Amino acid sequence: MDREELKRNLKEQIVKQLNLEEVKPESIADDAPLFGEGLGLDSIDALELIVLLDRHYGIKITDPKDGRTIFVSVNTMADHILAQLAAPK
Amino acid sequence: MKILLGADHVTGPLGSGSTAVLSAMLNSTCGLRPEQVPGGAMASVGRAFQQQHLDRPLEVQLLDCVARCRAQMSKDIFSTYSEHAPRTAVILSTTKGEIGLLENGDVESALLPSLAERIRIGALLHASPIVVSNACASGTLAIKLAADLIRVGRYDHVLVLGGDLVSRFTLSGFASLHALSVEPCRPFDRTRDGVSLGEAVAGVVLSNDPSLLAEPLGEYIAGGMGNDANHISGPSRTGEGLVRAVGAALRTSGMTAKDIGHINAHGTGSVYNDRMEAVAFGRLGMEHVPTNSHKGYFGHTLGAAGVLETILSLPAMRHKQLPASLGANDLDELPPLNVLQAIGTPLSNTLLKTSSGFGGCNAAILIDAC
Amino acid sequence: MLNLVASTRLTGGRLSLNGNDLAEGQGEDAEMLRALYTAVGLDYPKFHKMDMYARLALLASEPLYRMLRADGADIKNAVGLITLNRSGSAATDVEHWEPVRRGETASPAVFVYTLPNTGAGEITIRHGAFGPSICLVSERPDCDLLLTIADDMITTQGMTHVIVGWSDIFGAPFWSGPPTLPFAGFALIGHVAGTPLTPTGLQAILTQH
Numbered sequence: 001m002d003r004e005e006l007k008r009n010l011k012e013q014i015v016k017q018l019n020l021e022e023v024k025p026e027s028i029a030d031d032a033p034l035f036g037e038g039l040g041l042d043s044i045d046a047l048e049l050i051v052l053l054d055r056h057y058g059i060k061i062t063d064p065k066d067g068r069t070i071f072v073s074v075n076t077m078a079d080h081i082l083a084q085l086a087a088p089k
Numbered sequence: 090m091k092i093l094l095g096a097d098h099v100t101g102p103l104g105s106g107s108t109a110v111l112s113a114m115l116n117s118t119c120g121l122r123p124e125q126v127p128g129g130a131m132a133s134v135g136r137a138f139q140q141q142h143l144d145r146p147l148e149v150q151l152l153d154c155v156a157r158c159r160a161q162m163s164k165d166i167f168s169t170y171s172e173h174a175p176r177t178a179v180i181l182s183t184t185k186g187e188i189g190l191l192e193n194g195d196v197e198s199a200l201l202p203s204l205a206e207r208i209r210i211g212a213l214l215h216a217s218p219i220v221v222s223n224a225c226a227s228g229t230l231a232i233k234l235a236a237d238l239i240r241v242g243r244y245d246h247v248l249v250l251g252g253d254l255v256s257r258f259t260l261s262g263f264a265s266l267h268a269l270s271v272e273p274c275r276p277f278d279r280t281r282d283g284v285s286l287g288e289a290v291a292g293v294v295l296s297n298d299p300s301l302l303a304e305p306l307g308e309y310i311a312g313g314m315g316n317d318a319n320h321i322s323g324p325s326r327t328g329e330g331l332v333r334a335v336g337a338a339l340r341t342s343g344m345t346a347k348d349i350g351h352i353n354a355h356g357t358g359s360v361y362n363d364r365m366e367a368v369a370f371g372r373l374g375m376e377h378v379p380t381n382s383h384k385g386y387f388g389h390t391l392g393a394a395g396v397l398e399t400i401l402s403l404p405a406m407r408h409k410q411l412p413a414s415l416g417a418n419d420l421d422e423l424p425p426l427n428v429l430q431a432i433g434t435p436l437s438n439t440l441l442k443t444s445s446g447f448g449g450c451n452a453a454i455l456i457d458a459c
Numbered sequence: 460m461l462n463l464v465a466s467t468r469l470t471g472g473r474l475s476l477n478g479n480d481l482a483e484g485q486g487e488d489a490e491m492l493r494a495l496y497t498a499v500g501l502d503y504p505k506f507h508k509m510d511m512y513a514r515l516a517l518l519a520s521e522p523l524y525r526m527l528r529a530d531g532a533d534i535k536n537a538v539g540l541i542t543l544n545r546s547g548s549a550a551t552d553v554e555h556w557e558p559v560r561r562g563e564t565a566s567p568a569v570f571v572y573t574l575p576n577t578g579a580g581e582i583t584i585r586h587g588a589f590g591p592s593i594c595l596v597s598e599r600p601d602c603d604l605l606l607t608i609a610d611d612m613i614t615t616q617g618m619t620h621v622i623v624g625w626s627d628i629f630g631a632p633f634w635s636g637p638p639t640l641p642f643a644g645f646a647l648i649g650h651v652a653g654t655p656l657t658p659t660g661l662q663a664i665l666t667q668h
Contacts, residue, residue, distance in 0.1 A: 021507035047567040054564050064267045201547050202598040220596040222575040243607050261559040262570035314591035316583040322571040448580025
């Protein structure tokens with residue numbers, strides 16, 4: 001999967017899944033923090049991102065704590081997805 | 090005016106009747122069993138009729154509970170044929186009601202007013218039960234509302250009913266929140282990692298006529314409510330809503346932290362709820378009061394919880410045998426609470442019962458055990 | 460004696476305060492509520508994350524809280540809330556259940572709204588209201604009971620005002636009842652100056668005509 005295309009898709013999926021009505025996908029910087037300052041996401045959003053990875057990429061996260069390193073930014077999410085998709089089943 | 094509680098009944102994972110259930114708790118019996126929940130994960134769940142492998146509709150369980158409460162009263166005042174009927178009410182505390190009907194596609198019949206109306210017809214009540222649905226604070230709030238309505242003279246007798254099913258609907262939701270504990274939940278334990286859901290119904294009569302209740306459980310003193318105004322599903326870090334709820338109850342009663350003999354906390358076993366409660370009870374100067382959670386025995390019974398746990402706490406206080414907080418083996422000490430790790434004795438006969446729920450609502454009641 | 464200070468109604472896509480139109484929104488539920496959000500000048504991104512029922516309750520109560528704030532009322536400590544409806548969170552319940560029924564993962568952001576008191580929860584969060592709140596679910600509002608509860612909140616629990624509101628989402632595809640639009644009616648009541656409020660008067664605010 002092309003990394004740039006993946007990041008574009010991810011931004012659209014994040015905005016849609018998290019109902020970020022007033023955020024334009026292209027305005028999210030690749031390395032901008034998703035939590036705290038950045039988009040102001042909360043704990044439920046973090047759980048919703050787990051659902052996003054499952055629904056769109058078939059990637060399962062069983063421990064929500066893993067989300068802390070995976071959902072830092074669009075970049076880290078893309079890294080995780082590419083690593084998981086490349087990993088032998 | 091004295092408002093007494095009595096003529097109670099409970100049914101849940103540890104059986105039927107408050108004497109039997111309390112005795113099972115004092116023997117450290119846990120009614121939670123592992124099962125696979127929607128989504129594939131394992132979780133400990135408290136089924137009400139697991140030995141019979143039965144799924145009973147909530148309506149059937151509630152009607153049975155109403156009948157058993159009424160049978161303990163010297164007069165059947167709740168019947169629509171009774172001259173007392175206009176002075177009575179039933180308050181139903183539930184979060185999801187007959188949710189199995191929605192799972193089967195019958196959304197209209199699953200609505201809470203529809204369940205309430207079926208209870209009215211089935212129990213020959215004077216009017217449809219008033220449905221209180223303040224998430225997991227519903228049960229404690231329902232008892233407070235019942236007492237308030239008697240105090241202001243609107244009713245003389247109120248039957249408070251609490252009930253919720255263990256359903257695929259609820260299990261799948263809590264699983265999606267990663268909120269379910271695989272092992273039986275461990276409220277106030279350092280290693281607690283989530284809630285266990287349980288199924289129960291509970292009923293108790295509040296009345297201003299002592300002659301109606303042969304063996305009263307307690308005398309209602311005061312109650313309070315407060316909001317966290319913080320987050321729709323996450324508890325407040327400061328425990329603000331709970332502090333306000335307990336504070337309001339204390340102010341109304343003229344009591345202080347020193348008067349409290351026992352706290353039956355909400356204690357769900359979730360990391361954040363239990364910490365929130367510890368912060369709140371610390372702010373209230375109640376860290377010394379013998380405190381337990383019943384949820385390690387039969388799980389979080391949602392809309393039933395406040396009613397069920399109040400009913401079980403009062404005879405425990407009367408017999409000066411407070412059940413240990415099951416699962417609290419290695420106490421979380423930050424912040425410290427006097428969590429009972431073995432059977433304990435109350436400091437006085439005043440119970441503080443609290444419940445907190447989604448939406449940030451908190452309820453607290455003070456009851457003197459008889 | 461309880462007085463009516465002000466009331467709002469949201470029906471047919473129109474939001475009114477004391478009978479005067481404030482804003483109008485067209486379209487399906489989500490679209491209409493979005494239009495009203497803009498029309499009343501709300502700047503609260505969390506609004507879009509709520510379910511339709513919470514959005515409806517938040518919008519319909521907004522003018523009353525604005526009025527309280529303008530009047531210097533102690534919203535933090537002294538304004539109680541009673542919310543009511545008939546269908547609870549049924550529309551969101553169905554939204555949560557559909558994927559689970561198909562064997563898919565449930566959405567946590569949907570599940571947290573599958574409770575009837577989330578409208579009250581969102582209102583108290585938005586306005587920083589720490590006072591008491593009760594959520595009742597009934598076929599129709601029992602206005603005599605509601606006034607009793609409101610009066611008690613004021614008389615014995617130190618509230619200056621109580622907001623009582625009915626809000627329900629109708630017209631969802633599953634709905635087998637009469638095809639009505641989302642409706643909300645909210646009353647701001649207190650022992651302060653205003654028009655004396657009777658159960659019949661409250662009934663007229665809380666029900667669709």
